[in-house]
Amino acid sequence: MQVLSPSDENIALAASFLRDGSLVAFPTETVYGLGANANDGRAIARLYEAKGRPRFNPLIVHVADREHAERLGVFDDRARLLAEQFWPGPLTLVVPLVEGAPINSLVTAGLDTVGLRVPSHPIAQKLIQFSRVPVAAPSANRSGRVSPTTAEHVAGDFENVKGLIVNGGRCPGGLESTVVGLAGDAPLLLRPGGIPRDEIETELGEPLHQPEHKPDAPASPGMLTSHYAPRARVRLNAQQARPGEVLLGFGPDAPPETILNLSERGDLTEASANLFGYLRAMDTCRADTIAVMPIPNEGLGEAINDRLARAAAPKRNGG
Incomplete structure (x- = not known):
């Protein structure tokens, strides 16, 4: 293009x-x-x-x-x-x-x-x-x-x-x-x-409800189980990298082996802005697995965790 x-x-x-x-x-x-x-x-x-x-x-x-x-x-x-x-x-x-x-x-x-x-x-x-x-x-x-x-x-x-x-x-x-x-x-x-x-x-003035899960007949984009995925596997809620992994950090307590930190301040808005770019950058390290530190499941954290969960799901065609 x-x-x-x-x-x-x-x-x-x-x-x-x-x-x-x-x-x-x-x-x-x-x-x-x-x-x-x-x-x-x-x-x-x-x-x-x-x-x-x-x-x-x-x-x-x-x-x-x-x-x-x-x-x-x-x-x-x-x-x-x-x-x-x-x-x-x-x-x-x-x-x-x-x-x-x-x-x-x-x-x-x-x-x-x-x-x-x-x-x-x-x-x-x-x-x-x-x-x-x-x-x-x-x-x-x-x-x-x-x-x-x-x-x-x-x-x-x-x-x-x-x-x-x-x-x-x-x-x-x-x-x-x-x-x-x-x-x-x-x-x-x-x-x-x-x-x-x-x-x-x-x-x-009322709660949002969860939709019925139909992976082969989604009601909107972004509902397929495996989605937003780098080439490497993704492991969630990691506190440190295992052998063969690279670590994507979050917050001020990220360990020294962290390759990139979504937000050193623990700011969810900054983390959301960095998420996809950092996943792409981590993929260039050619590690088998990208380990990702825990993200609070509040505010924009709900959307960040949704994308990470889909990235970590077993691969299938979607988009």
Whole structure:
């Protein structure tokens, strides 16, 4: 893929590529996305092929604003409340698909729901606005691998794929969006992410429930058991490295053999921003196993632990 600087001229060029059915990778406030025109079945098929992604795994559709989102999905009071509070930003809402909406069925994996997000990153916003189409965009990495937070990560995964990469530098968030399901009576936390559970529950005034686990029929992206995985095995809750391992630390008490520390201060926001980049960097050590120190399971720690648990799961195709 060809890497472009983020000038308005280049973003307009990338937008024209999207409209015409080509693939375009671009930065968001979470990770880089690999975008395709959500109305174009051939473009979506190219996206699935490039990622090696199973077609039963639905895609998130990125739009410029809530007005556009409501032309594609059915918003109830809960959806409007969360959109008002957290959009633009790292929140995806899974809502019923509007009857007759032009979204290709490959995007929704044949479901009667659609995942919608309004990203806040200025490059993502310009690209969507210039393209004038809804953009289906999973993370811009080979399926099941570690998500990309730089243009270099994307280029390394897709060097032989036709398309463009808009280089916006490092993504500030580092964790994918939180996905909330609002197609039924009970709101569901389909994927922890960049907005902590407690902030969403406070806004809704009710708890988020856990979805039924269906690994071969996920209701949203990021629900496959093995996901976000480096090439090396991952061992969790490690206090030190064993022979043949490298240690990914967290906090001020990390032992001397720590290769990288997600946050020496024990800051979960810093750790979330570093997670995917550090996993990729640790993979270059060519150790058999990456040992990871414990992460508190609170706030953004819930999303970090979710990604680490999926990275540590037995490998299978996903993405």
